[in-house]
Amino acid sequence: DTGVSQDPRHKITKRGQNVTFRCDPISEHNRLYWYRQTLGQGPEFLTYFQNEAQLEKSRLLSDRFSAERPKGSFSTLEIQRTEQGDSAMYLCASSLGAGVPYEQYFGPGTRLTVT
C-alpha cells in the first residue's frame, strides 16, 4: 500500500502524559499537513510542511504541540502534558507541492483519548 500511513491508530493516555504520533506520507509528496478533528466537526488545521520546513502553524495551537519533519519524509506530532480537551482524531495528509495547489491525501488518523 502506497498511501499515507499513521502510527499508532489509537492511543489512550492519562492526563499530563506526553504522546507522539508518526505520519509517513506518500513518498514523492513534498507537502505534509497535520489536522485535528473532533466528532461532528471539520478537520482543524494545525500545521504544514514544505519538505522539511514548517511553513505555517495554527495560532490556536498552544506551545504544548510541536511537529517535526526532519528529513522531509516522515513527520512526528508531539503533544506535551496532555489535557482532556486534546482528545480527538489527529489526521495527517500529504500532497505534491511545486508552486501550485494539489489534492491532499489523508491517512487513517490517530485517535487520541486522554483520561
Add this chain to the structure above:
Amino acid sequence: GQQVMQIPQYQHVQEGEDFTTYCNSSTTLSNIQWYKQRPGGHPVFLIQLVKSGEVKKQKRLTFQFGEAKKNSSLHITATQTTDVGTYFCAGASGTYKYIFGTGTRLKVLA
C-alpha cells in the same frame, strides 16, 4: 482569522432527490477543494476549483466557484445511497494552508 462556513449542517433526502451544499468564506480564496468523508473514514478528495466562476462536473456532481471567489457549491443530481457521508469544502487564501468548512452531513433514504 479566515472562517469557512457551510450550510446546511444536515440534509436528509429521499433517494433520487437532488442535494446542494453551500460554502462561504470570510476571505477571498485562491482555490477551494471539496472532500467527502464517510462515517468512520477519512476525508477523500473530490475536486479542486481555482478560477473565478469555474464550474466542474463529475458524473452526477457539479461544483461551482463564485465570481468573487468567496463561495462555492456542490450539487448532486439524483442522489444514491452511496452518496451518504459528510461533504467538506476547504479553502486556501494565498498560501497552501487550508481551512475546512463545518461540513454538510448527507443522509439518503432508500
